[in-house]
Amino acid sequence: MENLTHSLVGAALAELALPASASTAQRRTFFTVGVIAANLPDADLVYSNITAPPLGYLLHHRGHTHTLGGLVVLALLIGVVCLLPRIRQTLQGVHERFVSLVVVCLLSHLVLDSWNSYGVHPFYPFNANWYYGDAIFIVEPWFWLFLGVAAIANTQSGRARIALGVLFGVAAFMFAWTGFVPVVALMSLAVVAALLAWLVKRWTPRARSSAALIAVAVFVVMMFGLKKVVREHVTASIVPGVELVDVVLSPQAANPLCWTAIAITKNEQAGDYVLTRGLASLTSIAGCGMKTRQPIEWNETRRQSLYTLRTLDRVDCRVSAWLQFGRAPAMSADGIGDYRYGGISRGNFSFMELTPSGAAPSCPKHLTHWGKPRADLLSP
Numbered sequence: 192m193e194n195l196t197h198s199l200v201g202a203a204l205a206e207l208a209l210p211a212s213a214s215t216a217q218r219r220t221f222f223t224v225g226v227i228a229a230n231l232p233d234a235d236l237v238y239s240n241i242t243a244p245p246l247g248y249l250l251h252h253r254g255h256t257h258t259l260g261g262l263v264v265l266a267l268l269i270g271v272v273c274l275l276p277r278i279r280q281t282l283q284g285v286h287e288r289f290v291s292l293v294v295v296c297l298l299s300h301l302v303l304d305s306w307n308s309y310g311v312h313p314f315y316p317f318n319a320n321w322y323y324g325d326a327i328f329i330v331e332p333w334f335w336l337f338l339g340v341a342a343i344a345n346t347q348s349g350r351a352r353i354a355l356g357v358l359f360g361v362a363a364f365m366f367a368w369t370g371f372v373p374v375v376a377l378m379s380l381a382v383v384a385a386l387l388a389w390l391v392k393r394w395t396p397r398a399r400s401s402a403a404l405i406a407v408a409v410f411v412v413m414m415f416g417l418k419k420v421v422r423e424h425v426t427a428s429i430v431p432g433v434e435l436v437d438v439v440l441s442p443q444a445a446n447p448l449c450w451t452a453i454a455i456t457k458n459e460q461a462g463d464y465v466l467t468r469g470l471a472s473l474t475s476i477a478g479c480g481m482k483t484r485q486p487i488e489w490n491e492t493r494r495q496s497l498y499t500l501r502t503l504d505r506v507d508c509r510v511s512a513w514l515q516f517g518r519a520p521a522m523s524a525d526g527i528g529d530y531r532y533g534g535i536s537r538g539n540f541s542f543m544e545l546t547p548s549g550a551a552p553s554c555p556k557h558l559t560h561w562g563k564p565r566a567d568l569l570s571p
Contacts, residue, residue, distance in 0.1 A: 192303040193330050194230050195362060199338035200303065200407075201229030201296045206345055206400035208292040209285075216281045221292060224269065228296035231265050232256040232304075243555045245543050246509065249516040250559045253304060258315045262297045269293050306411060308441045308531060310518070312561050319562035321518070325440040326414040330371050332445045333410055335359060336380050340387045341403035345396040366444070376445040414447060421450050421471045424486040433458050433465070436567055439519055439531055440471075448472060449479035452487065453519055453530055457497070457568060464500075464568055466493045466519055466530045493521050493530065497568060503527075503545070504569050508554040513543050518564040 205225030209218060239251040255261045273279060273289075282289050305311045306324035313322070339359050346352040363381075366372045391399050418440055425438050439453040450471040457464040469489035472479040481488045500520060503510040510527060514520065519530035528535045528542035536542060546552040563569065 192307070192327070192334075194233065196331065196334045196338070197229045197233075197300055197303060198226045199334070199342055200299050200404075201225040201227070202342050202345075203338055203400040203404050204229070204296055204299065205292060206341075206396050207404075208288045208295075210288060213285070214281075217285060220278060220281050221289065224273075224289070225292055225296050228265075228269060228293050229299055231269070231297065232261065232300045234265075241557045245541060246512050246555055246558070249541060250512065250561070251557075253309065253311055254559060254561075255315075257301060257304065257311050257313065259301075259313050260315070262301065265297055266293055306414075308439050308518075310564070315561065319560060321562060321564050323439075323518070324415070325438075326418040326442070327411065328442050328444045330366060330444050332363070332366070332372055332377065332380050334407055335362070336384050336387070337403045337406040337410070340384055340391065341399040344388060344391055344394075344399055372444045373446070380445060414442060417442070417447055417473060418450075420473060421452065424471055425452050425454055428487045428489070429454060429456060436464065436565075437518070441531075443479070446479075448474055454489075455519060455565075455568075459497070459571055462497050464495050464497055466495065466521055467491070468530065495520070495522055500565075501569055507546055507552040508558075509543065509546060509552055512555065512558045513541075514563045514565060514569070515559060515561040516564070517541065520565055520568075 202222055202225060205221040208225070209221050213221070233252075233256070235251050235254050235256040236248075239247040239254075241247060242250060256265060270293075273282065301311055301313050305313070305322055306327035307329050308323055308325050309329065310321040310323040312319055314320075339355075343352055343355045343359075346355055363372070363377050367374050367377050391402065394402070421440055422438055425440075426435060429435050433456040436455040436457050439455070441451050443449040443451070450473075452469050452471050454467045454469075455464060456467070467489050468491040469487055470479050470481050471487050472481055472484075473486075475484040499522060503522075504514055505511075513527060517527070517529045521528055521530040521535050522545075523535040526535055526542050526544050528539040532541050533539040
């Protein structure tokens, strides 16, 4: 998930962790550390350039700091910082609550990141496999609504409350301007936010934060249920005679009824695999940008050679490293990219140029050892 959502979750958890008798200094420390801990696993972006791009970002983001072992190291780092006399004095009498907050906030980052199609591999080195939720878009304004209303209402300073409101407004405008979220959807969410703000006006801060986190949990459970329905539609639409390898799903931002889908099928006898992209609608009235009223509308197909993919994996260490990330590998004459993020061009952040024919591939430094998501394509 994007960092605004991680921060809001950290703030809500900090409110729940605070004792009723917390001093102003304790509140400030809990909220600061809660937000930092909820975002800290993304510190891997600081060192991702130790490997040449694009592999540095692809392999190191959601890398070691997004594993359970990495979280232990991050928790110890926070503990060392909190040994500073001023912070240690502030935490007198609330150490257990504070430790619980740090642990839960760090874990929350992994949990939230596991909900979308990007995936995480939290159990490395014991299990290097990726796990994908395929149920939540990486930017979900519904989370901003639930958590944002609580955060603004719980803010004690009037200036800080206004600043938070402006921050949400700017974020909403940016995502609408870039096309991530439809303007109509954001306007509807703004109306719901106003109603929620009126509803929780007289609630206690703890009640607001609890209700916000419960609302997020209910929304996530609902989305996983809808994902199951969409996957069944996709599976039913696959033509007989091919093997369905994987289905990559992602809902549209702020619209649980509209989804994008990528079906990956394999035909070992023909020596190829096929990536098919389409739209899925859970109701005919949703629209979802589809031209028909069918549950699934496939609109783009790429047929790829199993032999070429397997050969590149075997002889080119750069491609072999890229395949530690690529879930939907699509190849062109000069490059490879993940079909989850668009076509095969430099506009796709996962795109990597192939080693020119006849040139010896050079292996980048500091490669990782994650499981290859498409190991099911790399061997017969």
